[in-house]
Amino acid sequence: MPATGSWSGAVAAEPSSPGASHRQGAALVFSGVSKIYGQGASAVHALDNVDLTIARGEFVAIYGRSGSGKSTFLNLAGALDLPTAGAVTVFGAPPTHTLSRADAARLRNRQIGFIFQQYNLFARFTVAENVETPLVYAGLGAADRSRKVREALALVGLEELAARRPAELSGGQQQRVAVARAIVTGPDMVLADEPTGALDDDTGGAILDHLQSINRTLGVSVALVTHDPGIAERAGRVLTFRNGRLDGDERRSGAYGGEST
Amino acid sequence: MSLIIGFVFDRILGAPRLALSINLAWRSALQAPARSVLTILGVVIGVASVVLIAGLGDGARHAVANQIQAMGPDMIMVSSSHEAAGPRLRARHAADMRQRLPGAVRTAPQILVRVTAIGPVRAFDTRAIGVTSDYFNLGAARTVSGRLITRQDETGRERYAVLGSEAAERLFGSGGVAVGRQIQVNRVPFTVIGVLEPRGAGLFGEIDATIFVPLPTAAERLRGVRPGAPDQVDVISIQFDSSQSLRAGRGAVTGYLRQTLRVREGEADPFSLVSTEEFAEQTQALIGIVQAALAAVAAVSLVVGAVGVANIVLVSVGERTREIGLRSALGATPSDILRQFLAESVLLCTAGGLIGLASGYAIVWAAGALLGWSAGVSPLYVAAALIGGAGTGVIAGVAPALRAAALNPVDALRAL
Structure with a gap:
């Protein structure tokens, strides 16, 4: 596998626009992916030769303890970082290490939605402006943006709070804003990093319900990082990481994105 | 103000990404108004000096021309030497x-x-x-x-x-x-x-x-x-x-x-001669020297101003590293990030240019009233002052903006 790990690779072809053609086949392919931080004796192998495929429409929990490599996995899957070795392919686009930084940004904008543990909303912007931000980077006109923001907020039940600022909302409401922001561009995959980590059980459960709904009704693949076995159990497939290696790949019927759904 | 900017660039010009850059720059400048004002002082002094050079120089030239006209044009004045015996x-x-x-x-x-x-x-x-x-x-x-x-x-x-x-x-x-x-x-x-x-x-x-x-x-x-x-x-x-x-x-x-x-x-x-022409030339040369000195002040002020603005934009990049990472995750390209911080620098310097223009014009006007000159600032100098301000912004903003654009998204997201 080629050694990668920088953004200086050749400019890749324009990533395909989101749409029906991507609802078939693999959402995410890791081929012999390793990620090493540092050099020499102080080098840390965050991921070690990982091979896996996540199908379109799957609801996958990425489970493991702290330092197991699950967040590194999410960063590589979201083209936020590049592998040291191996290749990451998202929805059939050229491997991420061959994309220019601008093309990687466009890939994230059009096909991937991110949800973070600490919500990561822009404090000085209203709820609607927060949700609108990815659409601005997509270059959409004002009328289209307004419509899509309304639809996304309606999906998480926050239409009424569109003019509020994040500080005026509860933690659960802020995370629902983050969910709306993640899905507003109509992505093919949502990557969620401990999305319920800062919430109580009931509120966290409601967020998981929203993600389930998105997965079922919109056919969006969901990869959810968690260290909570209770949350992992609700996913259709659990990928367990230990010391940077893929230690388990368990499929469950009846759960979110499972084979029976 | 940010609403107006947003409306013009987004709805009328159809450039939502540019509108967002300007909007972010505007909000950033307003977030720490005292810091923003102190930052642009150098640009204010620089542009005010440019206006002074232009306004007072023109005023002085007009005054000399008027005076020569009043005394009589095309004239030679001969004076006896001061030696009594001659x-x-x-x-x-x-x-x-x-x-x-x-x-x-x-x-x-x-x-x-x-x-x-x-x-x-x-x-x-x-x-x-x-x-x-x-x-x-x-x-x-x-x-x-x-x-x-x-x-x-x-x-x-x-x-x-x-x-x-x-x-x-x-x-x-x-x-x-x-x-x-x-x-x-x-x-x-x-x-x-x-x-x-x-x-x-x-x-x-x-x-x-x-x-x-x-x-x-x-x-x-x-x-x-x-x-x-x-x-x-x-x-x-x-x-x-x-x-x-x-x-x-x-x-x-x-x-x-x-x-x-x-x-x-x-x-x-045993006598000395001076012609109105020589007098005008000498006076113009004197005005030129004063203008050159003011130009040096303007240049130094603009350089100091540019360094100040560059420094503050660099601080802004440092403070907002996590925001840069988040924006990258949401789809902002390196050009979007570059534009965001360049807009901040250009906005600060243009504001400095406008304040400098106003204060320079006020001084020229006051000096004109005091000296009885018909001092004015031509639109050409107004344009030059504004372009000078914005240009300083571009020069000052390039390095910090490039630095922001070069940040690795995942590293930026990890920043505290």
Whole structure:
């Protein structure tokens, strides 16, 4: 596998626009992916030769303890970082290490939605402006943006709070804003990093319900990082990481994105 | 304001990403207003200096041109040397040169005397000039009341005085009441026959504060020359019909006076010459030096301003590293990030340019009012000041903006 790990690779072809053609086949392919931080004796192998495929429409929990490599996995899957070795392919686009930084940004904008543990909303912007931000980077006109923001907020039940600022909302409401922001561009995959980590059980459960709904009704693949076995159990497939290696790949019927759904 | 910017760029120009960059820059600048104001001080001073260079330079040039017009264009002024023993200029030299020098249209011999003038309101020290009737034609002087000195006044050795506007004001409180009344000049009583219209700040002396009397009266009454003694004068003004004649006339005047005053070869001239043209050139050169000094201040201020703005934008990049990571995750390309911070720098510097323009214009306006200049700032300089401000913003913002754009998204997201 080629050694990668920088953004200086050749400019890749324009990533395909989101749409029906991507609802078939693999959402995410890791081929012999390793990620090493540092050099020499102080080098840390965050991921070690990982091979896996996540199908379109799957609801996958990425489970493991702290330092197991699950967040590194999410960063590589979201083209936020590049592998040291191996290749990451998202929805059939050229491997991420061959994309220019601008093309990687466009890939994230059009096909991937991110949800973070600490919500990561822009404090000085209203709820609607927060949700609108990815659409601005997509270059959409004002009328289209307004419509899509309304639809996304309606999906998480926050239409009424569109003019509020994040500080005026509860933690659960802020995370629902983050969910709306993640899905507003109509992505093919949502990557969620401990999305319920800062919430109580009931509120966290409601967020998981929203993600389930998105997965079922919109056919969006969901990869959810968690260290909570209770949350992992609700996913259709659990990928367990230990010391940077893929230690388990368990499929469950009846759960979110499972084979029976 | 950010709403207006957003509306214009997003809805009208159809550039939502640019609108977002400007919106973010605007909010960032307003987040720490005191810091923003201090940051742009250098740019303010720099652009204000540019406006001062332009406004005061133009004002000074206009003032010089007006003054020369008032004194009389295309003129050579000859002064006797200050050495008492040397040969002196005489009134008949003036009449002689009027006839002999090609292109000479009029000549005006003058006697200059420091005097104490006493009027009904107050006394003050000033300058009296003994003049012939032709003197007032050099610069087309006009009276606001009364009349000018005539040939009859000269030959009659009348004790008549024509007052500059300021002299009338000082002696009588108001110029309007002076004509027909008496003043004392070095204890000699004179009757005021006219008051001149104001000529503005004098480059050749305080013309408005001067008292003009007939030439022979000045010689006999103010200088104590006996009647029939040599008609010595201090200055002779010679006006030519064109600037070409003036240039040619300079050598002719020197030649005539050296011959007439019997100056031997190798001896220095017992007189000095200055032409309006030379005076204008010298003054313009002086204005140029002042402008160059101001330009240096402007350049240094703009460089200091640019460094200040660059520093603050760099701090802003540091403070907002996590935001940069988040925006990258949401789809902002490196160009979007670059534009966001470049917009912040350009916005700060353009604001500095506008404030500098306003303060520079205020100083130019105040100085113009104080000095009686018609000082103005042309739209060209306004444009230059704004482009200069924005240009400084671009230069100052490039390095920090590139640094922000080069951040690895995942590293930026990890920042505290």
